[in-house]
Amino acid sequence: MQLGGPDYTVPLGRRDGLTFATRKVTIANLSSQISNTGTILASLATKNLDATDVVALSGGHTIGLSSCSSFGNRLYPTQDPIMDKTFAKNLKAICLTNYTIATTMLDIRSPNAFDNKYYVNLMNRQGLFTSDQDLYSYSQTKHIVINFANNQSLFFEKFIIAMIKIGQLSVLTGSQGEIRANCSARNPST
Structure with missing residues (x-):
């Protein structure tokens, strides 16, 4: 919210896991920055996320940094022909x-x-990233990119919906997990 993003109420009642996700598990659940849109859509469809959700969540890339090694394949050995030449020159x-x-x-x-x-x-x-730029090249998502570029309120609305959907994935219930007193640490054993 400090950076101007949408404000929304996070649904309550989600239990925390008893273990933290490993790097391997985390990577297995994320799409690669070199993936194409078709691959990403197919992967996230298994989590009940549709094309609008995927494009909205990708909009999170409006903030943050990336290292050269994460997109260097678009510059070297030859420049990705889709990439704007001035943009590529500045990146190089x-x-x-x-x-x-x-x-x-x-x-x-x-x-x-x-x-x-x-x-x-x-x-x-x-x-x-290839995964970002391909959203505009891919026929199923191009119109969503255009709509979000022209209407920030629509982007915010769809971003909230997608974030809430993602927050409802693999919800623990009953005796699974715990409600943590401190979000970054497991509760002391009793």
């Missing part, structure tokens, strides 16, 4: 090689604001 000034240890903002238009400019970037071929 930061990322001198595919493995340069440097970072850049995910959203060049408004890096410190949670807004719909991420979608404007995609329409201008300035998406950092």
